[in-house]
Amino acid sequence: ADNIRIAVTPGDGIGPEVVGEAIRCLEALRAKHDLALEWTRFPWPSHAWHESNGESMPEDALEQLRAYDAILLGALGDPGPIDDKNRYLLPDSISLAPLLDMRKGFDQWVCERPARLLPGARQYLADERARDIDMLVIRENSEGEYVSQGGRLRKGTPDEIATQMEVFTRKATDRIIRYGFEQARLRAAERVKEGRTRSFRTLDGRTCESQVCLITKRNALRHWGDMYTEAFEEISQEFPDVAIHHELVDAACMKFVQCPWAFDVVVASNLQGDILTDLAAVLSGGMGVAPSCNLNPTDPNSPSMFEPTHGSAPDIAGQGLADPTAMLFTTARMLEWLGRKDPALAAAGKELHDAVAADLAESKGGQRNTREIGTAICDRIAS
Amino acid sequence: ADNIRIAVTPGDGIGPEVVGEAIRCLEALRAKHDLALEWTRFPWPSHAWHESNGESMPEDALEQLRAYDAILLGALGDPGPIDDKNRYLLPDSISLAPLLDMRKGFDQWVCERPARLLPGARQYLADERARDIDMLVIRENSEGEYVSQGGRLRKGTPDEIATQMEVFTRKATDRIIRYGFEQARLRAAERVKEGRTRSFRTLDGRTCESQVCLITKRNALRHWGDMYTEAFEEISQEFPDVAIHHELVDAACMKFVQCPWAFDVVVASNLQGDILTDLAAVLSGGMGVAPSCNLNPTDPNSPSMFEPTHGSAPDIAGQGLADPTAMLFTTARMLEWLGRKDPALAAAGKELHDAVAADLAESKGGQRNTREIGTAICDRIAS
Ligand SMILES: CC(C)[C@H](C(=O)O)[C@@H](O)C(=O)O
Numbered sequence: 001a002d003n004i005r006i007a008v009t010p011g012d013g014i015g016p017e018v019v020g021e022a023i024r025c026l027e028a029l030r031a032k033h034d035l036a037l038e039w040t041r042f043p044w045p046s047h048a049w050h051e052s053n054g055e056s057m058p059e060d061a062l063e064q065l066r067a068y069d070a071i072l073l074g075a076l077g078d079p080g081p082i083d084d085k086n087r088y089l090l091p092d093s094i095s096l097a098p099l100l101d102m103r104k105g106f107d108q109w110v111c112e113r114p115a116r117l118l119p120g121a122r123q124y125l126a127d128e129r130a131r132d133i134d135m136l137v138i139r140e141n142s143e144g145e146y147v148s149q150g151g152r153l154r155k156g157t158p159d160e161i162a163t164q165m166e167v168f169t170r171k172a173t174d175r176i177i178r179y180g181f182e183q184a185r186l187r188a189a190e191r192v193k194e195g196r197t198r199s200f201r202t203l204d205g206r207t208c209e210s211q212v213c214l215i216t217k218r219n220a221l222r223h224w225g226d227m228y229t230e231a232f233e234e235i236s237q238e239f240p241d242v243a244i245h246h247e248l249v250d251a252a253c254m255k256f257v258q259c260p261w262a263f264d265v266v267v268a269s270n271l272q273g274d275i276l277t278d279l280a281a282v283l284s285g286g287m288g289v290a291p292s293c294n295l296n297p298t299d300p301n302s303p304s305m306f307e308p309t310h311g312s313a314p315d316i317a318g319q320g321l322a323d324p325t326a327m328l329f330t331t332a333r334m335l336e337w338l339g340r341k342d343p344a345l346a347a348a349g350k351e352l353h354d355a356v357a358a359d360l361a362e363s364k365g366g367q368r369n370t371r372e373i374g375t376a377i378c379d380r381i382a383s
Numbered sequence: 384a385d386n387i388r389i390a391v392t393p394g395d396g397i398g399p400e401v402v403g404e405a406i407r408c409l410e411a412l413r414a415k416h417d418l419a420l421e422w423t424r425f426p427w428p429s430h431a432w433h434e435s436n437g438e439s440m441p442e443d444a445l446e447q448l449r450a451y452d453a454i455l456l457g458a459l460g461d462p463g464p465i466d467d468k469n470r471y472l473l474p475d476s477i478s479l480a481p482l483l484d485m486r487k488g489f490d491q492w493v494c495e496r497p498a499r500l501l502p503g504a505r506q507y508l509a510d511e512r513a514r515d516i517d518m519l520v521i522r523e524n525s526e527g528e529y530v531s532q533g534g535r536l537r538k539g540t541p542d543e544i545a546t547q548m549e550v551f552t553r554k555a556t557d558r559i560i561r562y563g564f565e566q567a568r569l570r571a572a573e574r575v576k577e578g579r580t581r582s583f584r585t586l587d588g589r590t591c592e593s594q595v596c597l598i599t600k601r602n603a604l605r606h607w608g609d610m611y612t613e614a615f616e617e618i619s620q621e622f623p624d625v626a627i628h629h630e631l632v633d634a635a636c637m638k639f640v641q642c643p644w645a646f647d648v649v650v651a652s653n654l655q656g657d658i659l660t661d662l663a664a665v666l667s668g669g670m671g672v673a674p675s676c677n678l679n680p681t682d683p684n685s686p687s688m689f690e691p692t693h694g695s696a697p698d699i700a701g702q703g704l705a706d707p708t709a710m711l712f713t714t715a716r717m718l719e720w721l722g723r724k725d726p727a728l729a730a731a732g733k734e735l736h737d738a739v740a741a742d743l744a745e746s747k748g749g750q751r752n753t754r755e756i757g758t759a760i761c762d763r764i765a766s
């Protein structure tokens with residue numbers, strides 16, 4: 001069989017440093033298990049924009065990437081020169097564009113961000129029950145608030161009007177909601193296997209092993225809120241074993257802080273999901289540990305993209321200070337995902353995840369640099 | 384001089400109960416200080432919708448309310464009958480419409496939600512420094528994501544498309560940002576008077592007493608994000624004594640949990656402000672204490688509207704279980720606001736605020752009903 005091929009795009013700032021540790025872990029796993037795995041590096045830093053004709057990635061970047069089974073991305077965000085007002089010369093809307101281009105170009109319509117508070121991770125909430133947080137936030141990743149339609153009329157004048165269109169299709173709504181229910185079922189099965197159980201109530205008083213909570217702002221953004229609600233009710237009929245629930249996005253943010261342990265699977269729109277996943281990330285210990293998966297579950301010829309939720313942190317770049325933990329959890333999820341093509345990779349992903357988790361649990365308070373953390377995890381894998 | 388006149392709209396669920404206590408406190412204050420204050424009650428519950436031709440408020444409701452100096456609103460959200468699927472027959476998008484109608488009709492373009500963690504209020508965050516949270520979230524309340532433009536094409540079919548337009552004007556952007564800077568200045572002056580100081584850094588390294596943090600999602604919603612950023616930079620020139628800062632809305636949510644003490648004044652769009660104010664409310668102890676002010680600072684003939692951030696809580700309505708604390712803090716802010724028309728009311732507002740805060744500080748763990756809490760606070764005022 002052919003090797004599974006990964007495109008590695010380290011990106012900006014601390015990206016190359018944390019990606020370096022990911023590669024070392026991949027090498028350790030490949031050596032240990034003789035994995036049929038290979039990778040290619042595409043530097044493509046944002047500041048290439050300055051030298052090229054206004055593009056950070058080459059024009060045929062998506063074509064090049066399409067040949068791979070997955071994309072492992074470090075971080076984007078220009079760490080380049082700053083102007084006399086202390087602003088980066090390359091605004092985020094440009095340096096982060098490749099991220100949105102990949103999501104769109106490869107129709108990575110699911111963004112999946114699991115939130116669990118692993119031992120060793122920082123707990124921001126006072127309530128001890130917040131230790132038990134175990135949710136999966138599923139973000140619609142292909143349309144909605146992110147369709148980039150709109151503009152500025154009478155730009156720069158006192159009469160200026162800026163518009164932004166939100167576009168939601170029933171097709172994309174159905175598929176993300178159905179995906180949510182399927183994940184809820186899988187998670188319940190997983191838990192039962194591990195001897196853990198949870199219990200959620202349906203509206204008619206039955207008890208279920210899992211739940212999907214739909215997020216909208218249907219009391220103010222009524223049109224797509226109603227469409228989401230109708231799709232949710234319809235699709236829920238196919239999953240009588242999964243409890244359903246709805247929260248408005250503002251109330252959901254509150255409840256993420258007040259009782260995060262009450263959530264299982266959460267399905268949200270592109271922007272609302274963006275907000276909720278950042279909140280979920282901090283509840284699972286912060287950006288230092290949070291992975292993010294941009295998935296195309298339907299087209300095997302479209303690579304999915306894996307990135308830590310954190311940014312490029314230009315202020316600490318190049319000093320070996322970045323914590324590669326989030327990057328390594330991300331790499332583990334990529335391997336688990338690739339398990340659908342080669343089961344040996346799923347096992348390797350689980351092994352990497354467990355090694356990173358074990359390192360995190362024992363790391364308490366230590367001051368280790370990027371390399372030392374990577375080495376500790378490679379050693380665990382080798383041993 | 385004429386009396387200051389308040390329109391009281393108790394609304395639904397626990398609304399009438401908590402408003403009852405607000406009225407008792409207003410009576411106590413009026414008696415004690417001989418205030419030139421009067422009020423009129425407009426029941427207008429949402430379920431009137433069922434009996435009328437599809438309206439909860441009478442057709443000329445806004446006309447009626449316009450004659451008043453302020454509106455004190457309990458809570459909206461239909462507590463009425465539910466159908467066989469356990470859904471309220473009146474969806475939120477209908478029962479909450481009066482709220483949005485008032486904001487729009489009276490051009491209440493500022494929504495102001497202060498967040499401080501008062502003694503006695505529940506602390507959700509583990510970090511002790513979160514005790515020091517002292518921010519004011521200012522939400523653009525007149526346009527943006529809430530313009531209600533959009534619809535559903537091919538409704539109910541697999542090819543359905545739902546759209547929602549966001550519209551931002553430079554005029555409304557300028558006024559909300561300028562308002563934010565003015566509040567930052569006022570807050571700094573207030574703090575200096577009280578002998579408290581805070582310190583924020585400008586980009587060029589100077590130290591300021593106050594800060595405004597602008598929220599956008601300009602890396603994805605570029606058009607209005609850029610317009611907000613340009614307006615912010617321009618207006619900030621008029622306020623060299625106020626430090627400026629920018630956060631993306633997703634990062635802001637994280638930082639509200641990780642370091643809420645680092646914020647002073649926060650300015651956000653309608654929807655992003657909605658989300659951030661709920662989060663700020665929970666950081667100041669939850670919905671039980673959070674006031675919300677919908678202000679028109681420019682037109683003295685347009686009444687401002689004051690409501691607790693909490694909802695109508697139909698599940699506990701009619702049982703005297705609701706905590707009136709948020710409603711009473713809200714009433715205090717209304718009086719303080721009306722101080723611009725009659726300084727005696729500002730003093731009464733401060734007195735009410737202090738009485739509610741003192742009650743909260745001493746209430747620890749007690750199980751008191753709505754009436755008992757109201758009585759305790761009235762007694763403080765009378766004594
Ligand atoms: C960088 C930005 C465009 C992106 C998003 O909003 O999707 C980021 O916040 C994320 O969550 O991956």
Ligand SMILES: CC(C)[C@H](C(=O)O)[C@@H](O)C(=O)O
Pocket residue numbers: 219220250479482483657675
């Ligand atoms: C009820 C709803 C329409 C409202 C809003 O979104 O503005 C509420 O959440 C609020 O914050 O006042």
